[in-house]
Amino acid sequence: MAAPANKNIKDLNGKWIINKTHSDSTDPVLALQGIGWMTRKALGLATVTLHTKMYTKTPEDNAAAGDVIHIDIDQFATGGVKGTSEHRALDWKYRPHSDWLFGELQGRSRLTTLDAVRKEAREEGGTKASDAEYVTEGFLAETEGGETIESWVDNEGKKWTGWQIWGFATVNGERWLVRKFAIRRKDKDEVVKVRLCYEWAGELDS
Structure with missing residues (x-):
């Protein structure tokens, strides 16, 4: 189902289902991230629904940032697969995260623009520039000319980084919500790039 007209990058509150037909397979990504075959198989068969809540407050660990947008996402999967939770503050500050699937990592997120992402990637050069070509392409004019959410994750233990644009x-x-990913190994020249497409599934239960 299409995203309602009132849903935008600053209001993603609601339920979103990953549509496997229109999304790329996540199996190559999970393999690169060191996830075992049995778990990858179970995840490949499961239907994953994101329950997303966005709100504004001052981060407890970054009071100088003032009020910033926070995103809490609880992922629920069918088939007995355990879900995961994500908690982001859009202030570009690294914070630790741990879950059963990806282990220990750190990540940061922010509101930005595609032009700013491209400019920063060009200045950095190398693989960042080539990855930027993928993660910033294919969006509607509202995203191309407006704001986007950028997220960066670093898993030092399993030697990979994850870059995503929403x-x-x-x-x-x-009109659907889309997240584009570039997942890279830190110890060798290996990258997987995927697009995940999310169908609107309704507002959160009150």
Whole structure:
């Protein structure tokens, strides 16, 4: 189902289902991240729903930032697969995270623009520039000319980084939420790039 017109990058409150038909396979990504075959198989068969809540407050560990947007995401999977939770503050400050699937890592997120992402990637050069070409392409004008969410994750223990850009794109002739990922090994020249497409599944239960 298409995202409602009132949903935008600053209001993703609600339920979103990963559509496997229109999304790329996550198996190569999970393999690069060191996830075992049995777990990858179970995740590949499961239907994953994101319950997303966005709100504004001052981060307890970064009071100088003032009020910033926070995103809490609880992921629920069918088939007996355990879900995960994500908690982001869009202030570009690294914070630790740990869960059963990815282990110990640190990540940061922010509101930015695609032009700013491209400019920063060009200045850095190397693989960042080539990855930027992928993660910033294919979005609707509202994302191309407006704001996007950028997230960066670093898993030192399992030697990979994950870069993602969130926005809206045309999928199946409709406006859907899309996240584009570039996942790289830190210890060798290996990268997997995927697009995940999210169908609107309704507001959160009150």
